Amino acid sequence: MTSKAKVMKDEGVKITLGSEEFEVRFDLNALCNLQDKFGDFTKAFDGLDKRDFKKIRSLLHIGLANGANEDITEKEVGALINMKNISIVTDALTEAFGNAMPSTDEKEGK
Incomplete structure (x- = not known):
């Protein structure tokens, strides 16, 4: 029996x-960990477009x-981010989070 209850796609972004x-x-x-640190997902991803550097480092x-x-530590992650790649980082964060969420079909139980 195949379960229709796929909660997350769990696909990463390289x-x-x-x-x-x-x-x-x-x-x-x-x-x-996102819930522990930010309270909810909306708060976690607010500010990405405003270059909230602490949040970007924490999310990554x-x-x-x-x-x-x-x-890996937050400090090590911060050393990987610079102004040349920060847009790539925020795009990857947004895409990876979107990949973790159920698709429309999964939400509707199809």
């Missing part, structure tokens, strides 16, 4: 920072701190 490729992914653990840290990068 991003190159410096000379290293990373995967930004918001799995269930990352979403729990949460999105990267999985799998092989589980022990």
Whole structure:
């Protein structure tokens, strides 16, 4: 029996920072960390377009701190971001978060 209750797609977004490729992914653990840090998802992503640097660093840290990068620190993540790649970072964050959310069909139980 196949379950129709797919809650999250859990697809990451590949991003190159410096000379290293990373995967930004918001799995269930990352979403729990977002809730712990920001209270809700709306607050977490408010300010990305206004270049809220602390928030961008925190979001990227949460999105990267999985799998092989589980022990990466916010300070290490901050060292990967610069003014030349910050738009790429915010685009990857937005895309990865969108990938984590259920599609319209999943919401409707199709």
